[in-house]
Amino acid sequence: MSIKISNGVNLKKIIGLPVYTESGNYLGQVADLKIDSETGQVENYFIKSHNFLKNLFQGYLIISSKQVLSISKEKIVVRDAFKKIKGLEPSPIR
Numbered sequence: 001m002s003i004k005i006s007n008g009v010n011l012k013k014i015i016g017l018p019v020y021t022e023s024g025n026y027l028g029q030v031a032d033l034k035i036d037s038e039t040g041q042v043e044n045y046f047i048k049s050h051n052f053l054k055n056l057f058q059g060y061l062i063i064s065s066k067q068v069l070s071i072s073k074e075k076i077v078v079r080d081a082f083k084k085i086k087g088l089e090p091s092p093i094r
Contacts, residue, residue: 022079025080
């Protein structure tokens with residue numbers, strides 16, 4: 001699978017971009033990248049999370065390049081971690 005990258009986006013401009021899930025939830029901003037020294041490809045994106053997630057995760061969220069759906073000048077979109085299955089309701093705790 002290849003990432004859809006809009007024209008005019010380079011690695012230097014990725015730092016600071018806001019990151020959203022495909023369902024529109026804001027995760028934070030790109031703080032750093034891990035680049036494979038042999039291929040020059042981005043392996044991981046380090047996301048500085050907003051306040052809610054900061055309380056859950058100390059440090060950064062780490063997003064694998066395999067989770068990234070698109071990158072534009074305005075934002076990065078990543079896969080949702082959980083998907084809702086139509087017609088499936090959670091069962092009550094017994």
